[in-house]
Amino acid sequence: MRPAYSERPQLVVEPVARLIEEFSRLPGIGPKTASRLTFFLLRAEPELAHGLAQALHDLKDQVRLCQRCFNITVEEFCPICLEPSRDQSVICVVEEPLDLLAIERTGAYRGLYHVLHGHIAPLDGVYREHLKIDELIARLRTEAVDEVILATNPNTEGEATAYLILKDLVPLGVRATRLARGLPTGGDLEWADIDTLGAALEGRREL
Ligand SMILES: [Zn+2]
Structure with missing residues (x-):
């Protein structure tokens, strides 16, 4: 069956475009590197992407600032x-x-x-x-x-x-x-x- 053509075909599907955009927001990462990283993750084993997602989540969820010196820590005070x-x-x-x-x-x-x-x-x-x-x-x-x-x-x-x-x-x-x-x-x-x-x-x- 022939697919119905949309008027403005989106060459890069939304989840891919979105990750490229997110990577591009990081310091030192231009659009080319962002695309390369995204397509690498697309091809990689699911564990790699899921591990990365979990690590990012934990980073923001668990890491906080030391109450005394404002170094990063996971406890009330830093090591x-x-x-x-x-x-x-x-x-x-x-x-x-x-x-x-x-x-x-x-x-x-x-x-x-x-x-x-x-x-x-x-x-x-x-x-x-x-x-x-x-x-x-x-x-x-x-x-x-x-x-x-x-x-x-x-x-x-x-x-x-x-x-x-x-x-x-x-x-x-x-x-x-x-x-x-x-x-x-x-x-x-x-x-x-x-x-x-x-x-x-x-x-x-x-x-
Ligand atoms: Zn401290």
């Missing part, structure tokens, strides 16, 4: 905050959980963290109140902290964010430091190589 051997007198302030992981990989740091979840970017509508800065100040009022390492990224937004926090630290009398120069400027901490980042941490300077 770092729950580790009693960590130095409780130092807080390293980072923009994203990925920066925290980069610093952990160096093995050069044994203190606590505070994750801001972004940086100041007025042009994108990101202001102080969108970051976990008030939460940091609240911690400094209740926890016995000697030093805050402002480990925001070595780029314009990161520097602006560090400066903004520094203004809040001065009245509290908390010692503030910044990672040593030498990190590739304009880049993100998460891309810095382990040795360079470790050295920047060891050679941190007073602000």
Whole structure:
């Protein structure tokens, strides 16, 4: 039997088009890669696609932010905050959980963290109140902290964010430091190589 032709034939059926569109919304994935991934999943065993769907569901369903430092966790507190051997007198302030992981990989740091979840970017509508800065100040009022390492990224937004926090630290009398120069400027901490980042941490300077 010959199919009835519709007036505007849709070449890519809706479920396929939809997944291509969803993939295209991810950073670094253009329409070509999105199509390739979609057709790969179409051909693959059902378990692969179902496993991926389940993992995505669990990611949003189970992962939350640590009540203390805003690192990602599945409990009330993150593994770092729950580790009693960590130095409780130092807080390293980072923009994203990925920066925290980069610093952990160096093995050069044994203190606590505070994750801001972004940086100041007025042009994108990101202001102080969108970051976990008030939460940091609240911690400094209740926890016995000697030093805050402002480990925001070595780029314009990161520097602006560090400066903004520094203004809040001065009245509290908390010692503030910044990672040593030498990190590739304009880049993100998460891309810095382990040795360079470790050295920047060891050679941190007073602000
Ligand atoms: Zn934590």
